Amino acid sequence: MFRRHFITALATGLVLRPIKGLAALGEDPPLSFFVLGDWGTGGSLQKKVAGGMRSASAIRKPSFVLSTGDNIYPNGVSSALDPQWVSKYEKIYEGLDVPWWSILGNHDHRGDPDAQVAYGRRNPLWNMPGRTWSKEFAIDSVTKVSLTALDTTPLLQKQELWKTQLEWLDQTLSESKAQRHIVAGHHPLRSYGHYGDTDFLVKNVKPILDRHNVLLYCCGHDHDLQAIKNPDDVFGCLVSGGGGGSRVTSSGVNTKASATGGGFARVAISARACTVVIHDATGLNVGEMTL
Numbered sequence: 001m002f003r004r005h006f007i008t009a010l011a012t013g014l015v016l017r018p019i020k021g022l023a024a025l026g027e028d029p030p031l032s033f034f035v036l037g038d039w040g041t042g043g044s045l046q047k048k049v050a051g052g053m054r055s056a057s058a059i060r061k062p063s064f065v066l067s068t069g070d071n072i073y074p075n076g077v078s079s080a081l082d083p084q085w086v087s088k089y090e091k092i093y094e095g096l097d098v099p100w101w102s103i104l105g106n107h108d109h110r111g112d113p114d115a116q117v118a119y120g121r122r123n124p125l126w127n128m129p130g131r132t133w134s135k136e137f138a139i140d141s142v143t144k145v146s147l148t149a150l151d152t153t154p155l156l157q158k159q160e161l162w163k164t165q166l167e168w169l170d171q172t173l174s175e176s177k178a179q180r181h182i183v184a185g186h187h188p189l190r191s192y193g194h195y196g197d198t199d200f201l202v203k204n205v206k207p208i209l210d211r212h213n214v215l216l217y218c219c220g221h222d223h224d225l226q227a228i229k230n231p232d233d234v235f236g237c238l239v240s241g242g243g244g245g246s247r248v249t250s251s252g253v254n255t256k257a258s259a260t261g262g263g264f265a266r267v268a269i270s271a272r273a274c275t276v277v278i279h280d281a282t283g284l285n286v287g288e289m290t291l
Contacts, residue, residue: 030139032060032268034098037068037186037220038105039243040088045262045281046244050092052283053264057096062266063137064098064127066147068220068240069105069186076111080118090123101135102128103149105186105220113151132165134172139180143271145215146178150185152219156200166204173212180269183209183235184218190230190237192252193222210234215274215291216267224249225265225278227257227289236291238276240265257287 034053039046053065072084104113113131120126129135134148150169155162173181189201209217213234220241226249228237236256242263249260262281267274274291 030143030270031063031137031145032266033062034065035068035218035238035240035265035267036065036243038070038223038241038245039067040070040072040084041244042073042084042088042092043244045246046088047092048281049243049262049264050096052279052281053093054095055283056264056266056279057098062098065096065100066184066218066267067100067102068184068218069103070107070220070241071102071105071116072111073107073244074110076108076113077115077119078111079115080122082111082115085119085123089126097125099125099127101147101149102126103184103186104128104131104151104153106153109153132168134176136176136178139269139271143180144178145180145182145269146173146176148172148176148181148183150183150205152185152187152201155185155204156187156198166208169205170208170211173208173214179271180274181212181214182216182218182267183214186219187221188219188237188239189217190228190233190254191222191226191239192228192255192258193224193226193239193241193249194247195222206233215269216276218267222249223247224260225258225263226255227265227276227278227287228252228254229256229289229291230254236274236276236289238265238267238289240278242281256289259286 117128131151136144136146187198218238223241223245226239257278266277276289278287280286
């Protein structure tokens with residue numbers, strides 16, 4: 001049953017020039033992580049972005065990587081032993097050596113989504129506790145942030161129990177003891193890229209995020225990088241879908257930073273501030289948003 005994937009798994013626990021936003025958080029922000037989406041092509045751009053991530057990590061190592069889905073192109077994986085895990089993940093990100101917390105994208109649903117959950121039992125760096133999941137991370141000795149992952153493909157398709165997933169999100173955020181909240185899903189809620197805003201998410205997910213004072217919604221799907229703060233939203237939106245492909249994007253009235261040509265983002269969060277930094281494929285800081 002799809003319902004089993006709504007079990008919450010909670011636990012306590014290359015920037016080549018100065019980044020003003022990170023400096024505002026202090027010399028060493030208590031928690032920072034990379035955000036990468038739409039990456040598993042095995043192609044030259046994926047490899048270039050991976051090199052940029054290693055360069056940025058050498059300067060300030062992230063606590064983990066959040067993958068916003070479309071982990072393996074074009075049709076996901078067939079099993080936890082699928083050879084694509086080696087060719088499109090393990091070899092390409094060798095040397096990064098940090099945990100990955102991953103969600104599912106629409107291309108992942110073309111294969112066996114549960115094989116991506118099972119792969120975590122083979123590779124301790126890969127974390128996908130279920131098709132949806134929630135995890136709490138310590139920012140400091142008293143402050144935690146919750147990271148809650150949606151499976152937006154069946155949600156948008158209104159597959160069986162899609163309303164249950166929305167109820168699970170609302171309940172998970174209600175019951176969380178964390179002081180700050182981040183939600184991730186593959187499809188963009190706000191975007192000025194190829195796909196634009198996802199009306200279903202604006203109608204059905206946005207009210208939940210607003211009600212629980214969510215800080216940031218992270219996503220991919222659009223093959224670009226965008227930091228957006230719509231004044232109608234309590235939260236900011238980060239689109240990070242440039243891990244393996246690239247599309248022309250655009251800026252809008254609520255764009256704080258954007259880029260194309262491949263890249264990734266870093267989120268740095270303290271008890272009092274959150275900064276989103278967009279990096280190009282080589283790891284250079286090309287823009288930021290402070291929430």
